[in-house]
Amino acid sequence: MSLHELYALSVAAAAAMSFAATPVVRELALRLDWMDAPSSAVKTHKVPTPCVGGIAIFLAFAATLLGLRLFTQFPTGTLRSLRAILIGAGLIFSLGLMDDTTKPHGVHYRLKFVVQALAAAGLIFYGIRIKFVSPDYLGIALTLLWVVGITNALNIVDIMDGLCASQAAIAALAFLMISLPSEELYVNFASAALGGAALGFLPWNLSSNRKIFMGDSGSMVLGFVLAAVSMGTRYSDINNLGVYAPLFILFVPMFDTLFVMFLRIRNNQSPFLGSKDHFALRLEKIGHSRRAVVAMAAVSAMALGFCAWAVTKVSLAWALCVYGVVGLWVALVSRHLAKVEMHR
16 A cells, blocks of 8 residues: 555544544533533523544544554654654643533643643654754744644634634645655554544534533644644755744644733733633624635635645745735724624
């Protein structure tokens, strides 16, 4: 079996396992009362809902990689990198599950940052870090910031059914597509497994009568793995700007995080406490349905994924043009969304 066939099999296997496991996890959550109740003004759902869908996502992701390990001969370097990602993802999953099963209080955000930083340090120990920045200590510091930031960005964007899962699936498959020519095996297999796990969960998250949320155990795992795989490929030998392609691939959750933090600070609110300032809720406020908002965000993510691919294939001048056009579009969208009045 060729590598490309193995990647496709990884996506399909993870999707099938996630899809099959999610309703089982939902029944478990109902029995154990692992529910997210609309207990505060920042909650956007109306009824208590099972909130540990991340169990199915993580199990499908981990089982796919472990299955590949049993039936595929990986090089030593690939095994080492996949081990680092699985260990870190397991730590993040445990943190998220603790938060999901102790609602409404959950885990304090300071403890989350500490555990996320430890997981990021584990990646660095295994050699997965930002390597195009020197000196090394600066690259290590930026790696910690990047991993913690992206882990929380996927968690923050999880405020609407289907939004986080669709963004994670598109991002994972974009990393897979861009990494294919370089044959960075751990990036490709981890991306394929994560993309499939997110896709398998998506139908249940969008279900009207058997709904389940992924919770922090899902969103933070998705963010952590995406942050890890984003640092594992060269991106481009054509121009120096290709290395920033992950900013496009992960732009939607990054934008929501920075946009929300800016608005909260501007309104003298803590950037670490919840509010309804998210871009998705603002789009809903001006008249778009939730399904339409998720679809628009998905189309935007795919377009940005194409831009990420483009900047790795074109000359420096054309790459600058792509960054400039996207930057102008972001500025216009940000200005428009910031004008939407939200009830506080």
